[in-house]
Amino acid sequence: MQVEGAGAVVFGGASGLGEATARRLAADGARVVVADLALERAQELAREIGGVAVRADVTDPASTGAAVEVAAQADRGLRVAVLCAGRGDGAKLVGREGPTPLEAFAAVIEVNLLGTINALRLAAGEMAGNAPEAGGERGVCVCTASVAAFDGQIGQVAYAASKGGVAALTLPVARELARSGVRVATIAPGLFDTPMIAPLPQEARDALTSAVPFPSRLGQPQEYASLVAHVVDNPMLNGEVIRLDGGLRMAPR
Template structure:
């Protein structure tokens, strides 16, 4: 996929992995829509990369439709979608106060799994109508899962289920959208120095880093963004989930 002057959408683009990806795509000449619930942060990132900020709740059909329409009005139909929006709630199935609230499980599934599919279905529909590039491609969609999809820890039942769902739908959707020349890929990051982890004491960060075989450190958001960019540019990558984790395999807790 040739990025220069092409429209791209990054959900969760106001911070962390999403912001780094938005910057990386913009640096290659893409016109990026920074989609996020945090309108102020989205506007900051968008101004930096000369993109457009779009307020969006990915778990809501109407909000996602409005966000796609706003991004399309600003830059034209997107050829690239990178889904980085997500949340994590650490709760045990059976806790001190009884069973985990169903609403807590439901919210994580809605944002992480349904939200990813929501944006994917809408963006793919627009991509399918575009003229193919010289490579035959009409678009590229990159989703964000997690190593928790494979070896989730105690307390991550909802998070692991949501990310496992993203892993599971990658290949069938890639197969379905192949007829349109749309590639679908997923990145499964390990422990990254996102704003959430950056707020932990240095001792806690060092402890997490010590569990990673090599390199023995937390991942940088730029490394995630670099892989996303490679996926966009490498037209033979399709239907694959790539772990980006320094060979980390998480312990039960």
């Protein structure tokens, strides 16, 4: 997919993996819509990269659709959608005081899984109406899962389930959208230096990085963004879930 002059929307684009992706797509020539609940930060980033900021909640069809519509105003229409919005709240199935309230699990699944489905359906629906490029491509959607989809830890009941759902939907959605020339791939990051990990003390960060075979460090958001750029560029990447984790396999705790 040619990025120059294309419309792109990055959900969860105001920080972490999404911010790095928005910066990379803008540097490659896309007109980027930074879609995030944190509107002030999204506006600041959009000014830096020459993009547009939209307050969007991926669980809300109206605001998600509005972000898609803004991205579609680019000269070549919406061609790239990257879904980085998510939450990582942890909770055991059964805590010290008994079964954890169902709402704690539902909130995570609503954002991570239903939010992904919502953003996917709206972005893909818009892309399907694009004029095809050489090779018949009309758009590319990149979802974000996690290594927790495959080796989730204790306390990651909802998170692992939600990210496992994102991984599982990748192939059926890619098969469905093939007739429209829209590709779908998912990246499953390991331990990355994002705002989710930033508050941890150095001792905890060192413990995390020691589990990564090579390179034994936290991933950098720019490395995630680099893989997004490759997925967009490589027309044979479709229906695939790609682990980006330095060979990490998470321990039970």
